[in-house]
Amino acid sequence: MIEFENVIKRFDTFTAVDSISFTVPEGEVTVLIGPSGCGKTTSLRLINRMIEPTGGYIRVQGRPVKSFRPEELRRGIGYVIQSVGLLPHMSVRDNIGIVPRLLRWEKERRHRRADELLQMIGLDPETYRDKYPHQLSGGEAQRIGVARALAANPPILLMDEPFGAVDPLNREVLQKEFLKLQRKLKKTVIFVTHDLDEAIRLGDQIILMQAGAIVQHDTPERILAEPANQFVRDFVGTDRALKRLSCFSVEDYLQEAMTVPESELRQARRSGKLVSGSGIVWVTDHDGVLQAMQRVTGNPEGEPLSEPLSRIVPAEVGINSYSTLRDALSRILGQGLPAVPVIDDSDHVLGEIRLADIEEVNQSELTR
Amino acid sequence: MKESSNSPPWRSYLVPAVVIVLFVLFVFDHEIQRAVLHALFPNTREIIYGRIPLSSLVVEHLVLVGLSSTMATLVGIVLGVFVTRPAGRDFLHIVRDLSSLAQTFPPVAVLALAVPALGYGFEPTVAALFIYSILPVLNNTISGMEAIPPDLTESSRGIGMTRWQVLFLSELPLAARVIAAGVRTSVVINVGTATIGAVVGAGGLGVVIIAGLVRNNTAFVFSGAVTAALLALLVDWVFSRAERLFFSPRLRT
Numbered sequence: 001m002i003e004f005e006n007v008i009k010r011f012d013t014f015t016a017v018d019s020i021s022f023t024v025p026e027g028e029v030t031v032l033i034g035p036s037g038c039g040k041t042t043s044l045r046l047i048n049r050m051i052e053p054t055g056g057y058i059r060v061q062g063r064p065v066k067s068f069r070p071e072e073l074r075r076g077i078g079y080v081i082q083s084v085g086l087l088p089h090m091s092v093r094d095n096i097g098i099v100p101r102l103l104r105w106e107k108e109r110r111h112r113r114a115d116e117l118l119q120m121i122g123l124d125p126e127t128y129r130d131k132y133p134h135q136l137s138g139g140e141a142q143r144i145g146v147a148r149a150l151a152a153n154p155p156i157l158l159m160d161e162p163f164g165a166v167d168p169l170n171r172e173v174l175q176k177e178f179l180k181l182q183r184k185l186k187k188t189v190i191f192v193t194h195d196l197d198e199a200i201r202l203g204d205q206i207i208l209m210q211a212g213a214i215v216q217h218d219t220p221e222r223i224l225a226e227p228a229n230q231f232v233r234d235f236v237g238t239d240r241a242l243k244r245l246s247c248f249s250v251e252d253y254l255q256e257a258m259t260v261p262e263s264e265l266r267q268a269r270r271s272g273k274l275v276s277g278s279g280i281v282w283v284t285d286h287d288g289v290l291q292a293m294q295r296v297t298g299n300p301e302g303e304p305l306s307e308p309l310s311r312i313v314p315a316e317v318g319i320n321s322y323s324t325l326r327d328a329l330s331r332i333l334g335q336g337l338p339a340v341p342v343i344d345d346s347d348h349v350l351g352e353i354r355l356a357d358i359e360e361v362n363q364s365e366l367t368r
Numbered sequence: 369m370k371e372s373s374n375s376p377p378w379r380s381y382l383v384p385a386v387v388i389v390l391f392v393l394f395v396f397d398h399e400i401q402r403a404v405l406h407a408l409f410p411n412t413r414e415i416i417y418g419r420i421p422l423s424s425l426v427v428e429h430l431v432l433v434g435l436s437s438t439m440a441t442l443v444g445i446v447l448g449v450f451v452t453r454p455a456g457r458d459f460l461h462i463v464r465d466l467s468s469l470a471q472t473f474p475p476v477a478v479l480a481l482a483v484p485a486l487g488y489g490f491e492p493t494v495a496a497l498f499i500y501s502i503l504p505v506l507n508n509t510i511s512g513m514e515a516i517p518p519d520l521t522e523s524s525r526g527i528g529m530t531r532w533q534v535l536f537l538s539e540l541p542l543a544a545r546v547i548a549a550g551v552r553t554s555v556v557i558n559v560g561t562a563t564i565g566a567v568v569g570a571g572g573l574g575v576v577i578i579a580g581l582v583r584n585n586t587a588f589v590f591s592g593a594v595t596a597a598l599l600a601l602l603v604d605w606v607f608s609r610a611e612r613l614f615f616s617p618r619l620r621t
Contacts, residue, residue: 048526050522050525050526071528071529071530072528073528074525074526074527074528075527075528076528079523079526079527081519081522081523081526083517083519083520083523084523085519085520085522085523085524085526087520087524087537087538087541087542088542089541089542098527098537099527099528102527102528102529102533148527149527
């Protein structure tokens with residue numbers, strides 16, 4: 001838990017942070033967002049004492065940050081910045097192991113931890129541990145930056161626009177991976193960004209700042225549904241309804257999907273079992289891996305199918321369970337289907353998301 | 369950064385090996401020395417400087433260079449690091465200017481100034497060479513340190529390094545290549561400059577050269593100058609090998 005109490009930071013005459021108070025709950029992602037110069041990065045840097053406040057109190061796990069030696073404090077808080085800051089003269093393994101090294105862990109333990117983390121962020125330790133930062137792509141370097149921050153297993157993670165320098169495609173991948181990781185690790189994360197979509201996607205809570213003050217501190221859903229004032233309304237923009245869909249995980253709107261192994265398709269059709277609420281039956285091989293789809297009319301009488309079986313590439317049609325309803329909607333519209341399958345990493349169908357359900361979610365906002 | 373792939377590895381040793389052999393034969397084998405000098409200067413009667421053997425002069429020369437360069441390297445790096453710290457940043461300009469100024473002084477003038485203070489002989493020469501050798505080291509240390517992206521020191525601090533750890537774990541390793549290049553330049557120049565030490569009686573290869581100038585004996589001048597030149601080449605090669613050894617291509621930033 002991190003607490004801010006009337007924290008002020010002045011640079012000469014400029015007040016960067018103007019008496020703000022908030023609490024970041026344990027195990028959640030709190031996003032600091034706002035236009036440039038609103039004090040979000042300054043607030044973040046006050047936590048690990050990269051800068052010292054002019055006034056007020058900051059407490060980490062109930063203890064004032066001032067009572068720590070700065071280095072000691074920082075070794076206990078993961079820190080990820082946009083430029084990553086991997087040391088070019090050290091291998092990936094040594095970079096990940098740098099905080100453990102500062103904490104005087106033994107070499108063997110550091111190496112084991114580095115491999116463990118590489119595995120966790122989805123990079124093969126064999127391939128990556130001996131690479132040097134200049135041999136990495138931007139996305140890989142960023143992942144390793146996150147791994148480095150996690151190395152000593154700190155309960156708190158500070159992230160300052162960590163995905164800001166990555167291209168949009170990769171950013172989305174990194175965001176999804178981050179969410180996946182966060183669900184497992186349950187760190188207390190403070191995440192600075194100026195990208196509202198990112199904030200909505202990642203944040204359990206959003207703190208919207210303007211000119212050093214907090215304008216609204218709420219869940220993403222409520223920021224979009226009930227902007228506190230005109231500034232917030234302007235900031236979230238006119239496509240609030242669409243953005244709001246990013247607040248909802250597909251997991252919560254998963255509908256049971258009708259799946260049939262391809263070998264049993266004919267049989268199922270004949271016996272009139274080929275029905276689906278969404279109008280689509282997902283056809284798999286006998287290991288349950290998605291192969292094709294079959295539109296059905298919804299008529300249970302087993303009439304001849306007018307539509308042929310169409311082969312699909314699972315990754316192009318399906319979405320994973322870490323996606324949001326917004327992703328689902330975009331996929332549904334892009335594919336021109338009434339529903340899209342939700343698949344796991346090995347292309348097994350977990351369920352489906354239907355257009356009708358998304359419409360319903362949006363309706364519920366309008367009536368609010 | 370890679371060694372040219374189409375030439376076998378022994379090629380890179382060929383020239384230095386020849387230089388070493390020539391150097392050793394010329395300096396240590398009197399017969400060869402005599403033969404070479406006689407062939408080049410058939411009309412000179414006294415072709416070998418008799419008072420001190422060339423090999424002892426080489427040793428004296430190396431002591432002069434070694435001592436002054438070691439001190440210059442230490443002082444240059446420490447000073448360079450200091451003026452790039454927040455605490456020493458105020459001195460950055462003055463240190464840079466002073467060191468450039470020192471470089472514009474001819475070494476002989478530095479000697480002339482050092483003699484009244486330190487007397488004749490070894491000490492004033494080491495002092496003059498020391499002052500003269502600081503600049504390349506200092507300059508490169510400052511450039512090397514300033515070329516480090518601020519984000520990198522920032523993130524090093526952010527993950528919990530103390531100021532000393534930032535210096536030794538991230539800044540110096542990153543600046544090392546540039547600093548080493550400065551040291552190499554400094555030492556190589558120093559090997560040449562050290563010959564002026566003979567003017568105030570510090571010994572070294574300058575002794576033969578000065579004797580040759582005084583007595584109008586080109587053979588003396590030649591043997592001193594060529595030996596000093598070969599020595600400089602050798603030192604340069606040793607440094608370049610050391611650089612390759614310590615800084616493999618991965619250090620590229």
